[in-house]
Amino acid sequence: MNHSLTEENYLKALFHLEKNMGEVSVNELSKNLDIKMPTVTAMMKKLSDKKLVAYQKYKPLKLTDKGRREAGLIIRKHRLTEMFLVEKMKIGWEEVHDIAEQIEHIKSTVLFEKMDELLGFPSIDPHGSPIPDRKGIMNKYSYRKLSDCKSGDRVKLSALINTSNEFLKFLNARFLKLGVKISINHVEPFDGSMNVSYSGRKNELLSHLVCEQILVE
Amino acid sequence: MNHSLTEENYLKALFHLEKNMGEVSVNELSKNLDIKMPTVTAMMKKLSDKKLVAYQKYKPLKLTDKGRREAGLIIRKHRLTEMFLVEKMKIGWEEVHDIAEQIEHIKSTVLFEKMDELLGFPSIDPHGSPIPDRKGIMNKYSYRKLSDCKSGDRVKLSALINTSNEFLKFLNARFLKLGVKISINHVEPFDGSMNVSYSGRKNELLSHLVCEQILVE
DNA sequence: ATAAATTGTTAGATTAGACTAACAAATTTT
DNA sequence: AAAATTTGTTAGTCTAATCTAACAATTTAT
Ligand SMILES: [Mn+2]
Ligand SMILES: [Mn+2]
Ligand SMILES: [Mn+2]
Ligand SMILES: [Mn+2]
Secondary structure, three states: OOOOHHHHHHHHHHHHHHHHHOOEOHHHHHHHHOOOHHHHHHHHHHHHHOOOEOOOOOOOEOEOHHHHHHHHHHHHHHHHHHHHHHHOOOOOOOOHHHHHHHHOOOOOHHHHHHHHHHOOOOOEOOOOOEOOOOOOOOOOOOOEEHHHOOOOOEEEEEEEOOOOHHHHHHHHHOOOOOOOEEEEEEEOOOOOOEEEEEOOEEEEEEOHHHHOOEEEO | OOOOHHHHHHHHHHHHHHHHHOOEOHHHHHHHHOOOHHHHHHHHHHHHHOOOEOOOOOOOEOEOHHHHHHHHHHHHHHHHHHHHHHHOOOOOOOOHHHHHHHHOOOOOHHHHHHHHHHOOOOOEOOOOOEOOOOOOOOOOOOOEEHHHOOOOOEEEEEEEOOOOHHHHHHHHHOOOOOOOEEEEEEEOOOOOOEEEEEOOEEEEEEOHHHHOOEEEO
16 A cells, blocks of 8 residues: 555556556567566566455456556546646646656545545546546546548547647647537548637647547537 | 755755854754765765765864855745745644645746745745745854743734644644734743733733744744 | 466666765854 | 874775667568
């Protein structure tokens, strides 16, 4: 129940890869963390000793229930922090991830309980991602991609797949943020780009690549 | 300009010992950090290479100006954090030190600038200790100890020498906090204990040991 | 079914930060 | 001044987390 910062980052990465890809290979985790494969193998054995990962040579990596719960709790701290930084400290949503990446490792129950309380027990972070509960359980959301919508649809921007600094700045420049109601005027059949309108902005053009990163309901 | 958490803790400890004791020995620093002397010697050499400590074999340890500035900046982050946790997050002053001990190592300018701004650029932390400025310079305060006051004095509780969890809980139990106006009714010559009154509490008895930990003006 | 490419493991080295044991210098006591 | 004590340094070991090089297993392509 007490892990190093390094172990925590491995758990978190594994959790996210499992969620997005299903089976996770040593190679994938290695690339994701930018850490060489032998180092990853060594850490998997260590986490296996701690019963956080079910490790078997040459088999896909799998978190144990315990490992998944612990990872969920770290992600909870990460997302509560991001929400706190945006809502209570007025830091831009494109700046909070790097700070949360560090604060998620702080050992303190009271700090995160206070954040939770002051935020009114939020269920999503500033990018629309779900905040795992106190047991580390994360609800998966069921939004669809903006790129899957059709001409005439009127939808609400609810979450993001890509939450990188660069993408968030791209959205800032176009006044796109969570909650914005988007009307799809036209979908260009050739490249899948969309002509959309939303609060104040008329006929904004969004590439297919961008529309694939945006989740709506 | 980029130090490990470990290096930062050494710098901070050195800073505090220099401030309180003047000359600092390897032995003192070793005891203070609860790290064996050979480890401390090794770290002093490392910090010497980084021009943060002026290290000479068998001589007292001395921070360089650079080292003192860097230490000041870490203490600044620590104390801004404590103030933020108490003022903005309503965490008890006896709980914030352990959290700040971790958050002081977070790498982020915006986080601490926001704290500073939201707090209205405070000059002291929740225990009355001065917050170093943006250059890492710390004003030393010129309060006197409650134990140095005499019968009939009316003073204001302004800072604490001991800021341990236990002492803070002791003060909590007696409703003693920063800003409280204390009237000294009587000083017992035998053991130096004081009979004092303050907002609501009449004839509270404080031992000499306790009075020595309280700074007033 | 082989061969080639990719993926994964093992072995051995490195760095940061800790330790103990042994020795040396400095300080204090006698 | 000599002896005893304390303080500080050096040398060598350990663990966590990283790496590279070499080899082995698995998967993919031919
Ligand atoms: Mn994030
Ligand atoms: Mn992290
Ligand atoms: Mn403190
Ligand atoms: Mn610290």
